[in-house]
Amino acid sequence: MKRARVAFAGAIHEATPAAAPGTLRLADGRVVAGEEVVWLAPFEVGTIVALGLNYADHAKELAFAAQDEPLVFLKGPGSVIGHRGRTRRPADATFMHYECELAVVIGKPARKASRAEAMSHVAGYTVANDYAIRDYLENWYRPNFRVKNRDGGTVLGPWLVDAGDLAWPPQLALRTFVNGKLTQEGNTRDLVFDVPFLIEYLSAFMTLSPGDVILTGTPEGVTDVAVGDEVACEIEGIGRLVNTIAGDAEFGR
Amino acid sequence: MASLFDLTFDVAPYRLSGTVYGVLLNHRDALAALGDAASQPPYKAPPKAPVLYLKPRNTLVGPGAPIRIDDPAGELEVGAALGIVVGRTACRVAEQDAMDCVAGYLIVADCSLPHDSYYRPAIRFKARDGSCAVGPKVTARADIADPDALGVRILVDGRPVHSAGTGGTFRGVARLLSDISEFMTLAPGDVLLAGVAAGSPRVGAGASLAIEIDGLGRLETRVVAATEREVAR
Numbered sequence: 001m002k003r004a005r006v007a008f009a010g011a012i013h014e015a016t017p018a019a020a021p022g023t024l025r026l027a028d029g030r031v032v033a034g035e036e037v038v039w040l041a042p043f044e045v046g047t048i049v050a051l052g053l054n055y056a057d058h059a060k061e062l063a064f065a066a067q068d069e070p071l072v073f074l075k076g077p078g079s080v081i082g083h084r085g086r087t088r089r090p091a092d093a094t095f096m097h098y099e100c101e102l103a104v105v106i107g108k109p110a111r112k113a114s115r116a117e118a119m120s121h122v123a124g125y126t127v128a129n130d131y132a133i134r135d136y137l138e139n140w141y142r143p144n145f146r147v148k149n150r151d152g153g154t155v156l157g158p159w160l161v162d163a164g165d166l167a168w169p170p171q172l173a174l175r176t177f178v179n180g181k182l183t184q185e186g187n188t189r190d191l192v193f194d195v196p197f198l199i200e201y202l203s204a205f206m207t208l209s210p211g212d213v214i215l216t217g218t219p220e221g222v223t224d225v226a227v228g229d230e231v232a233c234e235i236e237g238i239g240r241l242v243n244t245i246a247g248d249a250e251f252g253r
Numbered sequence: 254m255a256s257l258f259d260l261t262f263d264v265a266p267y268r269l270s271g272t273v274y275g276v277l278l279n280h281r282d283a284l285a286a287l288g289d290a291a292s293q294p295p296y297k298a299p300p301k302a303p304v305l306y307l308k309p310r311n312t313l314v315g316p317g318a319p320i321r322i323d324d325p326a327g328e329l330e331v332g333a334a335l336g337i338v339v340g341r342t343a344c345r346v347a348e349q350d351a352m353d354c355v356a357g358y359l360i361v362a363d364c365s366l367p368h369d370s371y372y373r374p375a376i377r378f379k380a381r382d383g384s385c386a387v388g389p390k391v392t393a394r395a396d397i398a399d400p401d402a403l404g405v406r407i408l409v410d411g412r413p414v415h416s417a418g419t420g421g422t423f424r425g426v427a428r429l430l431s432d433i434s435e436f437m438t439l440a441p442g443d444v445l446l447a448g449v450a451a452g453s454p455r456v457g458a459g460a461s462l463a464i465e466i467d468g469l470g471r472l473e474t475r476v477v478a479a480t481e482r483e484v485a486r
Contacts, residue, residue, distance in 0.1 A: 073376065074309055074380065078272075078439070078443075140371050140372070141277065141371060145302075149307075151436065151438050206309065206376075209311070
């Protein structure tokens with residue numbers, strides 16, 4: 001089963017795909033077009049844990065050596081937007097890029113979970129686009145918030161897909177298209193630290209709670225995006241997350 | 254165990270959101286303590302933007318709750334910080350208007366596993382369960398004349414071990430809110446820690462810990478070893 005959370009006609013609704021392509025069935029029975037709703041993150045977002053350099057090819061792309069511990073950073077809830085949202089590119093940025101990532105949503109509290117039972121704590125999956133603006137990179141508590149924790153910089157959705165709906169371990173193709181052109185391609189089988197490892201590693205020191213989400217990192221192929229670009233991040237079997245790059249003027253700057 | 258959400262107060266937004274951000278190296282003495290290293294690799298240059306981190310919800314404990322340490326033989330570094338409670342949505346707020354976005358202040362004991370690097374430290378140093386105590390109450394903004402001139406004292410087992418203040422910073426409260434909200438919106442109930450002075454003391458299991466900030470009262474907590482039983486829960 002897959003579910004979305006959308007705003008429609010003055011309220012927030014859970015929604016599932018309806019029979020006709022591109023339509024949604026709200027929990028109250030109404031069937032609406034995907035364009036008629038505002039798509040929110042498909043779950044109530046708790047702690048956002050993100051991985052850096054978790055695909056060997058992307059680490060190579062950025063000239064990093066292999067690690068013995070995952071590179072983990074945290075993001076705040078204010079950075080989250082949903083499917084079909086708009087993310088601002090500041091006028092002074094010269095390199096702003098998307099990162100298509102498998103997002104793992106926790107469904108059951110996990111504290112010192114073992115690798116063997118780690119997957120029982122997973123509610124499901126969604127697609128994440130974890131934007132970065134490299135111009136602002138500084139070498140203090142990397143990746144610093146001005147790069148990675150910007151308003152609109154964490155795009156989640158459109159669907160939360162139940163964990164049981166996917167075969168394990170997942171071998172899912174990830175693709176990003178900018179204005180319809182394929183720019184990034186990878187497969188979740190190439191994760192350096194896989195999902196059970198990450199849950200075991202994190203829950204050893206931090207209790208993971210329902211709604212916490214792990215953004216598992218991105219493969220190679222990050223490219224600069226421009227105002228007006230449509231960025232679509234796809235993960236096989238999970239969804240296609242669309243986002244548009246906005247300029248400063250739209251935000252009154 | 255006292256939850257953060259038990260902490261209500263009588264100015265808007267009346268309760269915390271559960272999102273706590275912190276700033277490091279905001280005190281001039283904290284950056285000075287790094288000496289020339291701040292300009293050498295891997296840092297290469299002193300920080301320009303505020304050095305931010307996030308205390309996730311698993312770390313937060315409310316008034317009266319103990320701070321937990323996993324390793325009974327280990328130590329935690331105690332960061333004593335002024336917590337700025339956001340009262341109104343702060344997005345691109347000008348420095349001269351920033352104080353309008355503040356609901357009040359509280360005391361925060363932000364504990365970490367000691368670590369030397371500011372480059373890309375693992376979050377296991379700072380994101381540990383029950384490592385950040387918040388309280389004892391929110392003091393309304395109107396009751397504090399100048400949040401950038403408050404004495405901050407740490408006491409361990411009743412003895413003063415560290416004395417500093419909220420002054421001597423690169424960015425005072427208003428400037429921090431302005432610079433941070435340029436790129437990330439702070440929501441009502443969010444807390445921003447205004448920084449920690451140089452020389453944070455360390456404590457081990459069994460210690461009683463108190464932090465006093467002028468005008469905000471005293472946050473009292475204990476450091477307890479997380480027992481296996483707690484771990485299993």
